[in-house]
Amino acid sequence: MKTSQSVSPQIKRGSAELAVLSVLAETPLHGYEIAKRIREQTGGAVSFDVAALYPILYSMERRGWVDAYWEEASSGRRRRCYRLTADGKGRLLPLRREWREFFRGLNRLARFSDA
């Protein structure tokens, strides 16, 4: 995930969780498609490479936020798909609220700074 080095690990992790859980809330996806959708839906502002994405997915799977299953594509390639679990949905709701508040606060701050 491309973010500044100065951003704290908690913010990085929280934003990564929000991004992954948000795209999985729409539909089950495999890893490559998750990264692609995040990149497209954020206009390229947020992007995950392999090294960033899979540790997050595996960690979420261990915590029970996502569930994984194998499917075979028409090309014959086996792909591991992830879908959001009830626990994952339960995690996403407060995460969205926290980030909304965070950005609202930043917006207020930015306006004060502009003035």
Add this chain to the structure above:
Amino acid sequence: MRSWERFVADRLARARLPREIQDDVITEIAAHLEECEEELRAAGDADARGGALGQVQDWRAFGRRIRRSKEGDMKTLRRIVLPGVAAAIASIASLKLFVYLLITPAECGPDTTCILVSADGPAYLPWLATLPLAGALGAALASFQDATPRQRLVASIFPALYLAADILGLAVFDAFYWRVPVYWVLIPAIACALGAWPLLGGRARGFAGPPVAAAAEP
């Protein structure tokens, strides 16, 4: 696809992923990189393979992160702390036994007896002689939990770590313990490590080597 799988398997071999997840991780990562390569090629990238390879800059760090993500923190407890505590308990038990058998309580006041335990006392050398067994116990229990050689070594020297913590704790209340020489801890640590030595070689029990030997770039 096979070439990507061979490549990923080779790069992740040092991560020592547990056998039950290793093949799935390799297949998944290889599929991702292959799709990445295909997309870059379709977009006209002259170096599509290079672009896909650039997804992971440090394979060793990536392997470690995958392993931690899959396992969580409980594995560390099971692989290091519990075997280490067992080794420390064994060493304390042997020390108590030798003190009971070999040291006669001395009178150190009216109606008061003291037991003095020090590195030049009669219980020290027999206790030191049993430490390789305690170290071996820690390493063996850690090995049973699929610990890496380094984790086994750490588990084996827990008796010395306990001794160091004990001395540091006592040093808070008694300045005498600041003068305790380092070898009081170092020699027991070496004795424990010597006992663990035969168990430090080779791979952890539950880990598989790379499923393919080829190290070719895709």
